[in-house]
Amino acid sequence: MVQKLAGEKDIASTTLNIPHPYEDGMAEEWIGTHQDRYEKGESLVLAIVLNGNGTLIGAIGLEISRDNDRAELGYWIGKPYWNKGYCTEAARALIQYGFDVLGLVRIHASHFRRNPASGRVMQNTGMIHEGSLRKHIKKWGKQEDLEVYGMLKEEWKTFD
Ligand SMILES: CC(C)(COP(=O)(O)OP(=O)(O)OC[C@H]1O[C@@H](n2cnc3c(N)ncnc32)[C@H](O)[C@@H]1OP(=O)(O)O)[C@@H](O)C(=O)NCCC(=O)NCCS
Known part of the structure; x- marks a missing residue:
């Protein structure tokens, strides 16, 4: 299911680490790194599933810099499930976990x-736009501008 959803070109197009084409075995290899990296405190990667039937619809994770007590949030949602608020819901939950349980000071x-939809997710969590990095990433041969968002623990507000 990861291969089917993450294998869509539109998912790879706006992410840094998702390969395209997404070959057989790549999903298993990626998933196989998660437990070890979690135990080392390097990252936390979780499946996003639908309430009720447990269907996998995407993934979300924190790349943790323990030395700095901060983490970078990343996510993708399969195209059939876009614009239903799922990524916003998952991002809010993981940010809360990062501050409350992992003791991070910044995400x-x-x-x-x-990719403004991803920016909306960041805004929906309460993250602050901290700046732009012009032509920061070369993606598929084209230099891309990056928009950078961040939140401090004291800025986090829960959403009920
Ligand atoms: C970015 C992504 C994760 C969003 O997932 P999602 O579950 O659709 O997100 P949500 O439904 O929670 O929120 C999407 C928001 O973007 C908005 N949006 C969608 N398309 C948009 C567009 N073209 N321009 C502006 N806003 C847009 C939606 O209206 C919604 O905003 P709202 O909550 O204010 O109504 C999903 O599109 C995706 O996986 N894209 C490919 C991978 C990727 O880009 N990952 C992030 C890398 S930084």
């Missing part, structure tokens, strides 16, 4: 300027 995220 940040960034998106390509041409």
